[in-house]
Amino acid sequence: MYIEIEPQSEVPIYMQLAQQIMEGVANGQLLPGSPLPSGRAFAADLGMNMHTVNKAYHYLEEKKIIEIIPKKGVFIHADGLREATAEEKERIEQELRPILAEALCLKLSKEEMAQMIEKLMRNIQGGVK
16 A cells, blocks of 8 residues: 655644555555554654654554554454444534535535545545545
8 A cells, every 4th residue: 555645734644644544444455454564664664753653553543443452563453444333423523514614615515515525435445546
C-alpha cells in the first residue's frame, strides 16, 4: 500500500496516515489480520517521527481498525470491517454535521452532496486518491 503524506496540509500528519490506513482497509488492500510495520519501522520508511506513527496507531486502535498486540506487532483488527454500532453511527453523524452546515452555506444541493459522496465512495473503494 502506498502512503502519501502532504506536509503542507492542514490535516495533521498522524491523521493523514490514519486516514490512508482506513482507506486501505475500506478498499480491501489491507485485510483483517494483515500485519503493519512497527511504529519505528513505519516511521523510518515514511521519514517521519516515530511518535507520529504511534499517535496514528493509537487513534486507529481506539476505533478498532487495528490491533496492537504487545511483543507480536500491529495488525488490522479482525473486526476492522464491521457493521457500525449505534454509538459509532451517532459519532459519524456528529462529525458530518459541520461539513454539512458548510455545504449548505455554500448552497450545495442535496443532489450535489449525494454525487460527492458517491464519487468519494467509488474512489475509496477503488483505491483512487
